[in-house]
Amino acid sequence: MATNILLAILVTSIATYSSRFLGVLTSERINENSKIYRWFNCLAYSTLAALISRMIIFPAGILAESDYFIRLIVIVLSILIFYVTKKNLVYPTVFSAIILFFINGYFA
């Protein structure tokens, strides 16, 4: 391993905490009923949505080895389960892993 593990951990945590810290600093001047707050709220949800859809469409790591079509089936089924179970979050999550595990084992 070329990089020192401990240093990598520290660098990662500093890069992560800095955004949180700056967020609190900014928050001290922002009123929850202001327009700027609503803008930040939109940014938070849209960046999250961007991150999640990137994780699914252009996955990194092991997920990249699964087929596009298989991932699409898992997504559609999970959304279906989500609605059938009256918007429960646990069922689709658990089933998504099981569905992917079986479809992948079957076709791969």
Add this chain to the structure above:
Amino acid sequence: MINQKYFFKGLLSAKGMNSPAVALGASFIAIGALLKNLGFSIQESIFSTFLTYALPGSLVMAESMLIGASLVNIFLGVWLVNSRLYPMTVSLMPLLIHKSQPRWKYYLSCHFIAVSSWLIMKSNYEKIEKEYRIDFWIGIGTATWLIGIFSTVVGYVSADYLNKDMMMGLAIVNPIYFMCAMIGVMKTIQLTSAIIFGALLGPAFYFISPEWCILYGGVVAGTIAFFIGEKNGN
């Protein structure tokens, strides 16, 4: 110092029918196994989740180390993927700030901001009096953070027993949980358009820049959604 009633209320909100524990657990098990395969010791793996506690960041770190990237590159990669924590913090903390509470609580507890804890707080804050929201938040954060650390250990220990298909199953859990949670919060025009545009523009910008796509896509989508919402009364 910390109101115990609200702290425990927050702590316990990590269980229940809509619990993020399953998704959180699965993804940190995957991280634990990944770090073991990278050559981390168990202490280093625990330390990593303890200090970072943001999944995409840890993933970027692991992948960068795999290809032997420099510390500067790790910093930039992690910063880019975790910069979403900035708008997330700004859209959460103003709801929790109360003049009777000391400032250190906010600067310390912002470490707990991650998607799962953030989503729980966003959907529950209205039920808690403003003065005690920060204690409730510290409870949520402590619970989700401990689940993350515990699962990292489980993943590390069980790494040798996890095959490729199982790792793949663990990896899909987190994005699916967040996807469903996002669909669940689409209640106003503003939020619905923020989420839909974000989900479309994030991957679209990937073709321009894989590193910057989340940031670009998020800012453009969020700004469009903001104006759509303001025009239509939120």
